[in-house]
Amino acid sequence: MDSNLSNEFSELVQAQADLWNLTIGFLKSMSLRCALDLGIADATNNHGQPMTLGQLQSTLSLPATKKPHLHRLLRMLAHVGFLLEKGASIGTEAVYGLSTMSRLVLKNEGAFSMFSLVRSQLDFIMVKPSLHLGDWFKQDDQQKPFEMAHDSTFLEMMSKNPKFNKIFNDAMERTNSFFIGAFVNNVSDVFKGIHSIVDVGGGTGALAKGIAENFPHVECTVLELPHVIRGIPNDGPVKFVSGNMFNYIPLADVVVLKWMLHDWCNEDCIKCITVMQRGNCFDG
Missing domain, CATH: 3.40.50.150 (Vaccinia Virus protein VP39)
Incomplete structure (x- = not known):
């Protein structure tokens, strides 16, 4: 094969791979959101050691029909570094343990927990405006994508949605506690x-x-x-x-x-x- 054609083909294949990664990259964020909703990190932490697929399925009280899908979720979480996968080989059942990243979203980690912050940013209220960016660029007005998506400003949404207001304020309180530790220990x-x-x-x-x-x-x-x-x-x-x-x-x-x-x-x-x-x- 001509070297120029070979290079062009390689570039095309790489471009397709990059485009696929960009297209479905949101699944990484949604997998993280799912992990928080299921409580995977806290369940593993409470267990005290890495858990098998079956142990997690049982501990999380998930239907048996969801076990294969849980396996795919765990593999994704391990791929992005949220979980540590060990012992996956022929005849050996894999176990999934906490990484430094997943320890940051443990609910009982006090000031260092980022659970509320991550959960608030992955809430549908925060995600939906991104679906309106194309329409927003086409409009010559001062309305923001958030306002276009929800017909209200962010502050108005906080006021009329107590559940999201609590999640967001909890997130801010946790991050502020982290900053206090930095102030006291480093720049008093x-x-x-x-x-x-x-x-x-x-x-x-x-x-x-x-x-x-x-x-x-x-x-x-x-x-x-x-x-x-x-x-x-x-x-x-x-x-x-x-x-x-x-x-x-x-x-x-x-x-x-x-x-x-x-x-x-x-x-x-x-x-x-x-x-x-x-x-x-x-x-x-």
């Missing part, structure tokens, strides 16, 4: 000379509470939307203020904007920074 000097902090969009106050507990000389405030902090007592070490960062931000030595500005366009980010620089504060 950053709080020297700081007497007050306002955490803008600070959720249920995990980050602010962690700062207040470890640095009691710092007065901590959380600015959040009403539906997020509804029902949270305001008599603890952290003060909760209901409001909108585009209208005012409480005065403080430091304003924390953790994972906030990426949600907004440049104009809105500038508006928020302008409000902060003006020193607009909550009067009450």
Whole structure:
């Protein structure tokens, strides 16, 4: 075969393989979502050692008819590094154990668990907007893909969907706990000379509470939307203020904007920074 034709054929085959990987790559994410919904990592962890296919099927109380399909799911999870597959050979039944990745989604791992964060990002509410990107590009308006998919903004969805609101806020609380550990152990000097902090969009106050507990000389405030902090007592070490960062931000030595500005366009980010620089504060 002509070498040029051979090279062209090889490139074509590789391009097809790459296209297949790109086309069905979402199955990796959905396999992870399925693993979280079934509780595979926690079941394996509670067992104390790697488990066979049959043990997992029984422990998870799955119908016998689903056993072959569970096997395919476990192989996929092992392929992407979520599980460790051992002993798969002729006459030897494979066992599946936890990897470092799967340990990160154990529900009982406290501050280091990423279960809520991963689960919230793989929720249908978060996935559906991606199916509207093509239509969004064709429209000359300010509507976001999320709004096109759900006929509401993300914040409106959080307000009217208590279940998703809880999942998302739990995720933010877990990640904030992780950051507190980093602050206390590695960069505690950053709080020297700081007497007050306002955490803008600070959720249920995990980050602010962690700062207040470890640095009691710092007065901590959380600015959040009403539906997020509804029902949270305001008599603890952290003060909760209901409001909108585009209208005012409480005065403080430091304003924390953790994972906030990426949600907004440049104009809105500038508006928020302008409000902060003006020193607009909550009067009450």
